[in-house]
Amino acid sequence: MTSSSLLVGSVRRGSLVVHLLAAVVLAVATHRPPPARGLDAPPTEFSAARADEHLRWVAAEPRPVGSARLRQVREELLARLTALGVTPEVQQTQVVRADGPGQATAATVSNVLARLPGTDSSRAILVAGHYDSVPTGPGAADNGAAVAAMLETLRALRAGPPLAQDVLFLFTDAEEVGLLGAEAFREHPLFKNVTVALNFEARGSGGPSILFETSTPDGWLVQRFLETAPHPIGNSLASAIYHYLPNDTDLTVFRRAGRAVMNFAFIDGFLDYHTRRDSLETLDRGSLQHHGENMLALVRVLANEPLPPADKDTAAIFFNPVGSVMFRYPQTWALPFALLLAVAEVLVLSAAVRARRVRLGNVALAAGLMLGTGVVAVALTSGVWLALRALTGLEAFPHHHAHQATLFLAGLGLLTLALFGLSWRIGASRLQEEERVLGARWPWLLLTLASAGLLPGGSYLFAWLLLLTAPLAWTWAKASRDTWGGWLLRVACGGGALLIATSTFYPLATALGLTLVGVAVLPAVLLFGLLQPAFSWLAQARWRPFAAGSGLAGAVLLLLGSVHVGASTEHPWPDGLAFWQDEDQHKAYWLADARVDGEWPLKLLGDAPGSRRFQEALPWVDEELLHHEVPPLALEAPRVRRDSERQDGEVRELTLHLEPPPGAALLQVKLAAPVQVLGATVWGRPVPAEALVPGAEGFSLDLWQVPPEGVPLTLRLRGTNPGSLRIGAVSLELPTLPDGLKRPPQLMPAPYGYGFTDTTVVTKTETL
Structure with missing residues (x-):
């Protein structure tokens, strides 16, 4: 081979690497929201700058359930809705819900509702977003962005022509403590008119507003x-997976009530979620713009067209191959598409076997090798990440993520590629190249067939990648040549496959977090198998250097990510603190997450804190906690008054009156076994029968937003044992700390909903 031929070959290989990397970069770079529009946007269009004027007062500070700040936001929200030309109302009601055997939740909620009348008020489009936040952050993204977008959308709609259907703007209360506002709205008279419900959420501080459910x-x-949104982004794989996850939003309530629904959220900046960094400074205004564009476009079209009958509609497969370019086709195509691909693969393999180019047993062995490599890769990447978490202290993050997520993701991906190269080197000693190429396709084909039958919404990922990479395998002789034709084939097939794969895997990895990155590793390894003809040509049979280079690059990226780990004011680390005061024992304790280290917690816990579980104070925390006993503080305890008692054989009926101390957001009531609860009524509403089934630890009732005057609770009990009622008052903040003991700026309260954080609990026991 001449030097000029070697040079041309090197150019082709180098340009192929550039093109394949460009496909990945393009998919990541275009997975972003549109630019925010300014105050000069036309009045009938959405402007993030105009919405930002609302956001600044909503997200000025945290507004958790039961707080004075939440009440202030509600009053300001009513005033702004009135100024926009509608007549808002407050739906103040009580909710009582079963959470499982022996567990129930009740609350007073105050939803804010604004109706934009249409020409036909018999039907309505519902636009929902919650206006409460967690106590650990001002909630600029979660869910101030939705509130601001709803107000700006209402303004833009009023600036245009009237719509056919009513549009209901529902600002729900108490979403963060169990979707309680949404539960309450199901009882509102207008809910029966709702045909379609749109909900807007956030699980981060930026990124595109994704249709995920x-x-x-x-x-x-x-x-x-697809037709009306300026920048439609979403995929049916996310929707299909979401229905199997335990995660819920307000829309879950409306979907279960039989309404047609669409759910949107942006998820980049996951470590900002439920923390002090969910602030006006970190929120991407492009995400706010994207929320509003989707909201406005959909309301305009849905409110002017009747929803087709369900028996005339079809389920859809949809995805973005790149950016906001969206493909859509019926789910009924999934299985025929997969079967056609299977037939084609069988024909190609049969032809290769008849031509004696491959042995069927060796193809099966190659398929098994590919699956085995995937399993090993899942174990390797999961183990490496767990080790890095332990070595760097990142296990303190309950999100199971890192600020340097991109470095860690890229590093783990390169380790996976190195393992793939090593396995291909091992297979080369026994298997022919074409046997490995064809064998690597069969695990992916099995996934294609399985997804078409069991998860059709996600089948596009497997079917389209199998189709796009088919020319590399089916024309193996041409694909293996060092020619410009072969180069073009590898660019077109490999680049197209990587575009679709990255457009799906990148947001999926962001949503799952690094601890669950192994979920995406197995399909990633199998994807490498589909692209093996391109990788093989690049490696030129030098798989050992290929694996070593990939592994070294991955290790360097992981090292860079680890070096940059550390607490700072810009990237604060979480800690968990709570204060528990037991009025029965006249004792008080500081409690802390055992994973937290550093000097500051020790100022409150002492040099040698003990460790045990504290479920009598924090029943939602299963782990052992560090603790240090201190003298009790002057804190008010909840009050219990017995209003009436009636005995009928073994059954007693007690009516109690419970009053919270000032500042308490939650009253936790627990009646321990062996007393059996036959019935319970709170706020005059019966506790559902599902919650009266005896639980392992008796009966518990969580009462949110109890008014200062208290709440009546009636219990029907069986048993001669008098029993005891334990009641805890929970405030979503710590007692006031002296200046010298205040949290340093490089630390922040742990995100609400992950263990515990900045909580004060005062408990007492009453004999029944």
């Missing part, structure tokens, strides 16, 4: 979204 069938809704 729909009801089924959703073909008509998705088609309208």
Whole structure:
């Protein structure tokens, strides 16, 4: 081979690497929201700058359930809605819900509702977003962005022509403590008119507003979204997976009530979620713009067209191959598409076997090798990440993520690629190249067939990648040549496959977090198998250097990510603190997360804190906690008054009156076994029968936002044992600390909902 031929070959290989990397970069770079529009945007269009004027007062400080700040935001919200030309109302009501055997939740909620009348008020489009936040952050993204977008959308709609259907703007209360406002709205008279519900959320501080959940069938809704949204982003894989996850939003309540639904959220900046960094300074205004554009476009089209009958609609498969370019086709195509691909793969393999180019047993061995490599890669990446968490202290983050997530993700990806190269080197000693190429496709084909039958919304990922990479395997002789034709084939097939794969895997990895990155590793390894003809040509049979280079690059990126780990004012680390005062024992304790280290917690816990579980104070925390006993503070305890008692054989009926101390957001009531609760009524509403089934630890009732005058609780009990009622008052903040003991700026309260954080609990026991 001449030097000029070697040079041309090197140029082709180098340019292929550039093109394949460019496909990945393009998919990541275009997965972003549109630019924020300014105050000069036309009055009928959405402007993030105008919405930002609302956001600044909503997210000025935290507004948790039961707080004075939440009440202030509610009053300001009513005033602004009135100024926008509608007549808002407050739906103040009580909710009582079963949470499982022996567990129930009740609350007073105050939803804010504004109706924009249409020409036909018999039907309505619902736009929902919660206006409460967690106590650990001002909630600029979660969910101030939705509140601001709803107000700006209402203004833009009023600036345009009237709509056919009513539009209901619902600002729900108490979403962060269990979707309680949404539960309450199901009882509102206007809920029966709702045909479609749109909900807007955030699980981070930036990124595109993604359509991640729909009801089924959703073909008509998705088609309208694709046609009208300026920048439609979403995929049916996310929706299909979400229905199997334990995560919920307000929309879960409306979907279960039989409404057609669409759910949107932005998820970049996951470590800002539920922390002090969910602030006006960190929120991407492009995400706010994207929320509003989707909201306004969908309301305009949905409120002017009737929803088709469910029996005339179809479920849709939809995805973005790149940026906001969206493809859509019916889910009924999934299985025929997969079967056609299977037939084609069988024909290609049969032809190769008949031509004696491959042995069927060796192809099966190659398929097994590919699956085995994937399993080993899942174990390797998960183990490496767990080790890095322990070595760097990142296990303190309950999100199971890192500020340097991109470095860690890229490093783990390169380690996976190195393992793939090593396995290909091992297989080269026994298997021919074409046997490995064809064998690597069969695990992916099995995933294609399985997803088409069991998870059709996600089948596009497997079917399209199998199709796009098919020319590399089916024309193996041409694909293996060092020619410009072979180069073009590898660029087109490999680049197209990487575009679709990255456009799906990148947001999926962001949503799962680094601890669950192994979920994406197995399909990533199998994808490498599909792209093996391109990698093989690049490696030129030098798989050992290929694996070593990938592994070294991955290790360097992981090292860089680890070096940059550390607490700072810009990237504060979380800690968990709580104060518990037991009025029965006249004792008080500081409690801390055992994973937290450093000097500051020791100022409160002492040099040698003990460690044990404290479920009598924090029943939602299963781990052992560091603790240090201190003298009790002058804190008010909850009050219990017995109003009446009636005995009928073994059954007693007690009516109690419970009053919270000032500042308490939650009253926790627990009646320990063996007393059996036959019935319970709170705020005059019966506790559902599912919650009266005896639980392992008796009966518990969480009461949120109890008014200062208290709440009546009636219990029907069986048993001669008098029993005891334990009641705890929970405030979502710590007692006031002296200046010398205040939290340093490089630390922040742990995100609400992950263990415990900045909580004060005062408990007492009453004999019944």
